[in-house]
Amino acid sequence: MPPEIVIPAIDVRVIAPMLTIFAWATVLLMVDLFMPGKDRKLTGYLALAGLAVTALVTLAVQPAPGTSRTSFSNMVVLDSFGTTLTLILLLIAAFSIAISINYLSYHNIEMGEYYPLILFATGGMILLGQSTNLILVFLGVELLSITLYVLTAFFYPRYTSEEAGLKYLLLGAFAAGFLIYGIALIYGGAGTLDLFEIGAFLNTSLAVGSAFPPGALLVLIGGALVLIGFCFKISLVPFHMWTPDVYEGSPTPVAAFMSVGTKGAAFAALLRILIVALLPFKIYWLPVLGVLATLTMLFGNIAALMQPNMKRMLAYSSVGHAGYITIGIMTAGTHGTESFLFYLLAYALANMGAFAVLITLERRGEMAWSVDDFAGLWKRYPLLAIAMATFMLSLAGVPPTAGFFGKFFVFAAAWEDGQIFLVFMGVLSSAIAAFFYLRVIMRMFMDEPVREVIPIFNRGLTITIGIAVVGTIVFGLLPTPLVSLVQNSVIALGVGG
Amino acid sequence: MLQDYTPILVMFLMSLFVPLFVISLSAVLGPKRGSKRKLAPYESGMEPIGPAMRRFPVKFYVVAMLFILFDIEAIFFFPYALAFRDLGLYGLGVMGVFLVLLVVGFVYEWKKGALRWD
Numbered sequence: 208m209p210p211e212i213v214i215p216a217i218d219v220r221v222i223a224p225m226l227t228i229f230a231w232a233t234v235l236l237m238v239d240l241f242m243p244g245k246d247r248k249l250t251g252y253l254a255l256a257g258l259a260v261t262a263l264v265t266l267a268v269q270p271a272p273g274t275s276r277t278s279f280s281n282m283v284v285l286d287s288f289g290t291t292l293t294l295i296l297l298l299i300a301a302f303s304i305a306i307s308i309n310y311l312s313y314h315n316i317e318m319g320e321y322y323p324l325i326l327f328a329t330g331g332m333i334l335l336g337q338s339t340n341l342i343l344v345f346l347g348v349e350l351l352s353i354t355l356y357v358l359t360a361f362f363y364p365r366y367t368s369e370e371a372g373l374k375y376l377l378l379g380a381f382a383a384g385f386l387i388y389g390i391a392l393i394y395g396g397a398g399t400l401d402l403f404e405i406g407a408f409l410n411t412s413l414a415v416g417s418a419f420p421p422g423a424l425l426v427l428i429g430g431a432l433v434l435i436g437f438c439f440k441i442s443l444v445p446f447h448m449w450t451p452d453v454y455e456g457s458p459t460p461v462a463a464f465m466s467v468g469t470k471g472a473a474f475a476a477l478l479r480i481l482i483v484a485l486l487p488f489k490i491y492w493l494p495v496l497g498v499l500a501t502l503t504m505l506f507g508n509i510a511a512l513m514q515p516n517m518k519r520m521l522a523y524s525s526v527g528h529a530g531y532i533t534i535g536i537m538t539a540g541t542h543g544t545e546s547f548l549f550y551l552l553a554y555a556l557a558n559m560g561a562f563a564v565l566i567t568l569e570r571r572g573e574m575a576w577s578v579d580d581f582a583g584l585w586k587r588y589p590l591l592a593i594a595m596a597t598f599m600l601s602l603a604g605v606p607p608t609a610g611f612f613g614k615f616f617v618f619a620a621a622w623e624d625g626q627i628f629l630v631f632m633g634v635l636s637s638a639i640a641a642f643f644y645l646r647v648i649m650r651m652f653m654d655e656p657v658r659e660v661i662p663i664f665n666r667g668l669t670i671t672i673g674i675a676v677v678g679t680i681v682f683g684l685l686p687t688p689l690v691s692l693v694q695n696s697v698i699a700l701g702v703g704g
Numbered sequence: 705m706l707q708d709y710t711p712i713l714v715m716f717l718m719s720l721f722v723p724l725f726v727i728s729l730s731a732v733l734g735p736k737r738g739s740k741r742k743l744a745p746y747e748s749g750m751e752p753i754g755p756a757m758r759r760f761p762v763k764f765y766v767v768a769m770l771f772i773l774f775d776i777e778a779i780f781f782f783p784y785a786l787a788f789r790d791l792g793l794y795g796l797g798v799m800g801v802f803l804v805l806l807v808v809g810f811v812y813e814w815k816k817g818a819l820r821w822d
Binding site for chain 1: 805
């Protein structure tokens with residue numbers, strides 16, 4: 208007698224955002240296939256429309272304040288944290304596509320697959336932010352990674368792009384190995400892959416007696432391996448080696464997309480794992496993350512000091528910012544969620560803007576991205592110089608920009624949790640970082656032009672830079688609406704909680 | 705407890721025995737008129753020995769990818785066929801979605817010319 212098959216109750220609303228974006232990407236792939244002509248801009252615009260539709264769907268199905276919905280045997284959850292993160296990720300994807308549309312045709316790498324790939328990667332990121340089961344976390348990581356392997360190698364036939372794709376593939380496979388092995392160990396220890404059940408298992412098994420139960424030990428080791436897997440994706444020192452090479456080799460919009468989107472989604476999944484499943488182990492992961500965050504902030508920012516190449520500088524600066532976000536998620540359980548979301552949005556605006564400015568200065572067939580190109584920009588293109596200065600100030604964390612409040616909330620949350628040393632290291636490394644961000648501003652405003660540079664403008668770039676500047680300054684002057692938004696974005700700690 | 709795994713052990717021994725038996729049988733009974741070509745290691749029709757840094761057609765890779773596509777389809781369809789009645793309309797819908805995604809991949813391959821060999 209075969210066992211009875213129980214079909215799980217399905218609440219489509221929980222996966223509606225993912226469903227929309229995946230369906231749109233699939234249809235878009237077909238539409239692009241049958242679209243005549245060589246011009247692929249229409250595919251890009253359709254992809255933007257898909258992101259807008261997904262955002263509307265996300266808003267339509269968002270749960271009532273303080274509630275959450277789970278479905279598919281509690282494998283996926285839709286809580287206000289997931290909704291906010293999804294909206295931020297959609298904004299990042301929209302920026303990436305807007306700055307790509309003319310970039311691809313200008314550099315002769317225009318292919319219709321680019322846009323569905325970005326949509327699939329975004330869907331993977333959304334899944335990562337919503338999954339409450341380690342298998343789905345792995346699925347999300349792979350979904351965004353595999354699409355990004357292709358996207359990093361998209362600059363055919365440039366060798367550095369192929370090198371970037373291969374490097375990212377090899378290290379990504381390595382990281383996936385750590386991740387899946389850790390997940391297997393956690394399953395061996397806890398007997399479940401469900402984050403809620405792992406948390407409940409740890410609570411009960413640690414409460415009994417004083418001895419450390421063997422099941423919990425397996426979960427601890429598995430959790431460490433999962434953390435290593437994530438460290439590769441979010442490029443924490445010492446797992447960051449691939450970052451500058453991959454960012455430099457990949458097409459600039461893809462580098463921009465990776466530096467914010469991948470990091471944001473992977474951090475969100477890590478935050479959920481830490482809060483929902485591994486909170487009983489806080490005494491173990493807190494010092495580990497503290498060391499990683501300190502190393503990342505110091506190394507990332509010091510390495511960025513040495514870079515004459517703007518793209519590598521932004522890559523190392525993104526490593527440094529991963530360190531600050533790590534401080535944010537270390538306060539998981541108190542203010543981790545809100546400081547993470549605020550920092551992510553502030554960082555996304557400034558970083559996408561900075562990459563967009565980089566694209567305006569990128570020449571066909573050249574791979575320089577030298578800081579020299581920015582010299583004297585103020586005299587020729589004052590608006591562009593002001594925009595770049597805003598992004599640099601926001602990345603450095605200078606008021607009145609959104610970046611300042613991002614850093615402020617992260618440090619305030621860590622201070623409240625008693626992480627005085629980390630706050631000290633964070634402020635110290637911010638001071639180091641200010642040097643190379645301000646150096647770009649100095650070159651733009653004080654120096655004479657080194658060589659003739661004619662920026663390329665188009666609608667997508669202008670709108671992206673405009674939104675990024677306005678957002679950075681508005682959220683820097685009036686952070687209250689955003690603060691209340693992120694404070695209402697809570698991670699569901701229990702089923703239907 | 706461990707007895708439950710006896711079939712697996714038997715299966716393991718069988719899968720060890722059968723190929724060994726067949727290979728030794730062909731070695732004993734088969735005619736041995738080897739030529740240089742016949743004795744060369746099998747490399748899918750490629751020259752087996754040569755420099756590693758040479759160009760070779762990526763067409764094999766595409767064929768392998770296509771094979772995986774349909775392999776996965778078959779792997780998912782066998783258990784579905786077994787549970788077809790129990791899953792009912794729900795199962796039909798889910799497999800329909802699965803099949804649509806496969807067909808999309810297939811149409812993509814086709815239109816991109818992955819099935820053309822030249």
